[in-house]
Amino acid sequence: xDRRHFLKLAALAGAGLSVPGGIGQLAEAxxxxxxxxxxxxxxxxxxxxxxxxxxxxGGIRKFISRGDIVxxxxxxxxxxxxxxxxxxxxxxxxxxxKLCFEAGAKKVKVFDRxxxxxxxxxxxxxxxxxxxxxxxxxxxxxxxxxxxxxxxGQALKSWPLYTEIFEADKVINIPIAKHHGxxxxxxxxxxxxxxxxxxxxxxxxxxxxxxxxxxMKIKPTLTILDAVRILTANGPQGGSLADVKRLDTLVxxxxxxxxxxxxxxxxxxxxxxxxxxxxxxxxxxGQMDLSRLVIRKISV
Amino acid sequence: xxxxxxxxxxQNVRRAVQAAFLLLFLFLFIQTxxxxxxxxxxxxxxxxxxxxxxxxxxxxxxxxxxKAFALSLVTIMITVVLGRVFCGWVCPLGTLNNLVGSxxxxxxxxxxxxxxxxxxxxxxxxxxxxxxxxxxAGIMDPLSLLIRSFSVSVYPLFNYTVRSVFDTIFRIDPLxxxxxxxxxxxxxxxxxxxxxQASYRQGVFIGMVFFTVLGLNLVEKRxxxxxxxxxxxxxGLLSRRSLLKRTVSEGCTxxxxxxxxCQGNASPEAKERWRDAECMVCRNCDDICPQNAVSFGFSPxxxxxxxxxxxxxVIGSALSGIAAVPLLRAVPLVKTGAQDPLLLRPxxxxxxxxxxxxxxxxxxxxxxxxxxxxxPTLLEAGVEGIWSPLLVPRxxxxxxxxxxxGQVCPTGAIKKLKLEEKIKVRIGLAMIDKGRCxxxxxxRPCIVCEEVCPTSKKAIWFESxxxxxxxxxxxMVKQPYVDLELCIGCGICEAKCPVxxxxxxxxxxxxxxxxxxxxxLIPGTEAGY
Numbered sequence: 001x002d003r004r005h006f007l008k009l010a011a012l013a014g015a016g017l018s019v020p021g022g023i024g025q026l027a028e029a030x031x032x033x034x035x036x037x038x039x040x041x042x043x044x045x046x047x048x049x050x051x052x053x054x055x056x057x058g059g060i061r062k063f064i065s066r067g068d069i070v071x072x073x074x075x076x077x078x079x080x081x082x083x084x085x086x087x088x089x090x091x092x093x094x095x096x097x098k099l100c101f102e103a104g105a106k107k108v109k110v111f112d113r114x115x116x117x118x119x120x121x122x123x124x125x126x127x128x129x130x131x132x133x134x135x136x137x138x139x140x141x142x143x144x145x146x147x148x149x150x151x152x153g154q155a156l157k158s159w160p161l162y163t164e165i166f167e168a169d170k171v172i173n174i175p176i177a178k179h180h181g182x183x184x185x186x187x188x189x190x191x192x193x194x195x196x197x198x199x200x201x202x203x204x205x206x207x208x209x210x211x212x213x214x215x216m217k218i219k220p221t222l223t224i225l226d227a228v229r230i231l232t233a234n235g236p237q238g239g240s241l242a243d244v245k246r247l248d249t250l251v252x253x254x255x256x257x258x259x260x261x262x263x264x265x266x267x268x269x270x271x272x273x274x275x276x277x278x279x280x281x282x283x284x285x286g287q288m289d290l291s292r293l294v295i296r297k298i299s300v
Numbered sequence: 301x302x303x304x305x306x307x308x309x310x311q312n313v314r315r316a317v318q319a320a321f322l323l324l325f326l327f328l329f330i331q332t333x334x335x336x337x338x339x340x341x342x343x344x345x346x347x348x349x350x351x352x353x354x355x356x357x358x359x360x361x362x363x364x365x366x367k368a369f370a371l372s373l374v375t376i377m378i379t380v381v382l383g384r385v386f387c388g389w390v391c392p393l394g395t396l397n398n399l400v401g402s403x404x405x406x407x408x409x410x411x412x413x414x415x416x417x418x419x420x421x422x423x424x425x426x427x428x429x430x431x432x433x434x435x436x437a438g439i440m441d442p443l444s445l446l447i448r449s450f451s452v453s454v455y456p457l458f459n460y461t462v463r464s465v466f467d468t469i470f471r472i473d474p475l476x477x478x479x480x481x482x483x484x485x486x487x488x489x490x491x492x493x494x495x496x497q498a499s500y501r502q503g504v505f506i507g508m509v510f511f512t513v514l515g516l517n518l519v520e521k522r523x524x525x526x527x528x529x530x531x532x533x534x535x536g537l538l539s540r541r542s543l544l545k546r547t548v549s550e551g552c553t554x555x556x557x558x559x560x561x562c563q564g565n566a567s568p569e570a571k572e573r574w575r576d577a578e579c580m581v582c583r584n585c586d587d588i589c590p591q592n593a594v595s596f597g598f599s600p601x602x603x604x605x606x607x608x609x610x611x612x613x614v615i616g617s618a619l620s621g622i623a624a625v626p627l628l629r630a631v632p633l634v635k636t637g638a639q640d641p642l643l644l645r646p647x648x649x650x651x652x653x654x655x656x657x658x659x660x661x662x663x664x665x666x667x668x669x670x671x672x673x674x675x676p677t678l679l680e681a682g683v684e685g686i687w688s689p690l691l692v693p694r695x696x697x698x699x700x701x702x703x704x705x706g707q708v709c710p711t712g713a714i715k716k717l718k719l720e721e722k723i724k725v726r727i728g729l730a731m732i733d734k735g736r737c738x739x740x741x742x743x744r745p746c747i748v749c750e751e752v753c754p755t756s757k758k759a760i761w762f763e764s765x766x767x768x769x770x771x772x773x774x775x776m777v778k779q780p781y782v783d784l785e786l787c788i789g790c791g792i793c794e795a796k797c798p799v800x801x802x803x804x805x806x807x808x809x810x811x812x813x814x815x816x817x818x819x820x821l822i823p824g825t826e827a828g829y
Contacts, residue, residue, distance in 0.1 A: 117670040123336025181750045201748045201798045239756030
């Protein structure tokens, strides 16, 4: 390389770095155009499903940077075993933990505020043992870390929420798709009840509004809806294997309304059948009209 | 040679052994807590399994053999061979009495020595009432007393203290002290503290009894062991023919040094006229004897004062024990429908009469209960049933897939159930108070009870109903119903009902599986599975 060539290159590189965003921004825009709104992967092991869903959404390095503190929020609400489909599939959670560490995450925290005894839920769900083996933290939620936070929503003005969700660099929501008596279905938006402190059972009195309020407040980096097994009746905790349907499916995306709207179709419903999806759409939280979304379907 | 023997003090060995057993006891006690698995992984009721008083009394009262029958035979055999070593070397309550008694610097001038007979009268009364089907042993059995007091009172108190100290430092954070205390706190949480702060209804009462027992050591060291303990009396009777004997040689100058250190008030200075049944084999007399005239060894000779309890007093104790049976039983509680409707027994509990014949009030079930819902009764089950377990759903419901209370029960008062059995056992039935329920009375959506109902299919179901608010505006709510054939009375609906104060859904004992009489439905229709 001669001197002139070198100077030219250096000048170019300098210019590239000094323009805000520079080339990187262009690349980002190009990539976003090709990135789907939703990815639906079907027909593989939970591990394969999780890997290909994340890959299709741009790869784990798109979401997780070196040194990040990552919170993963599965549903660990019930004292049920994985085949009963009361909680998020432990293998899906474990694979996401693994990928986060591969992308250089400094710390991965996995937690939920269960309805049943936390110890039994963490262990019987299979989630705590699986993620601890990978080096993630699966601590029980600590009463001290709930802080009253302003929400200023339709139903919730303020509520004690778990601070670790807001202190984390990245948050990945991994709910499971289940039947629910009051809400009809519990999907991604309802999963945030697990970071509410206080007497959260009261929000049933204005459930749709409350769920939209929560989703306005908590913005995850990525959401992966677990439909490896779905619970079609006697939810949200189930118990009978007769109510469990194996779909071997994951739905990944960023827009909670879009994800829950697609999730409804897994149960033969429409997004607009769910009060909180319709309300979320109306208030601009997201898009429930699936025809307006770029949905990429992958068979593993 | 003599000096070499004096150099070795039995006392030091005994203290080490006592400390080891106390630590083992505390370790097993702390392990009596769910870690999330279906089983605990430790034999947490081990000390109770070695308790022959529980064995004998349940054998008499219920004609049933306590679960770990063989283990308490070991205690009996050891006592027959070595004397009351259990009292002197093993019993964790004895060790605690020893420790507290050490606070008092000098031996009191007056001892209550003649009171040693009281424990035998208590034992005789206990055995006599057990023969006539009562089970009062647990009230004063030292291991039941200790575990119950620790579970219900001492451990919650300990946890409360530690937690509030660390929480206060965390909140105020004086001089950045919290950065030092928080790591200590997290270690404590993982080791000696309970998962959550537990609390119990009779905590103060049971605690006061326990601290009184400990406090009596300030009146006289090991007051409880010498004068009150029925297990000590039982082992004392067995030890009268023990093979290990204490002998005093000719060298004894009657200096009386041994009398001052005897842990059992056995009058060791009286040589052959001593009270051998009171000896806890602490060997203090051997250690202290300046002439080294005392020795313990296996010898056929038996020289000791007789155990003079007085025939009239013995008969009186036995009659008192027997009289206690009708006294406690002739109460309206035995009438069907007259029981306290809130007397919800743990799942797997035997029929009430059989249950009370076995329950020794050790509090193991209350300690292990994952939700803290199992609480000691006061009078809900009559005086006979005092401190036996009852479920209070508003404090904690019965966790659907948990079977721990039956696993830790030492006497089988609560049967050990397999998971598939347990989820079919009905503790009682839930019923809705339509006057308080939000969708029924107040035109508000709720249905939390249906959400948390664990049976599958759910025992709580709902109907969508059109109601009107005050302005006459129609709205749809889901109104809950209980399916009496499916409800198992676990009480999670009551526990989670957002209507505080008096809940809008609550469980009573009617329909409980263990009772033939306390039923609601036509027999044969109650099995929902």
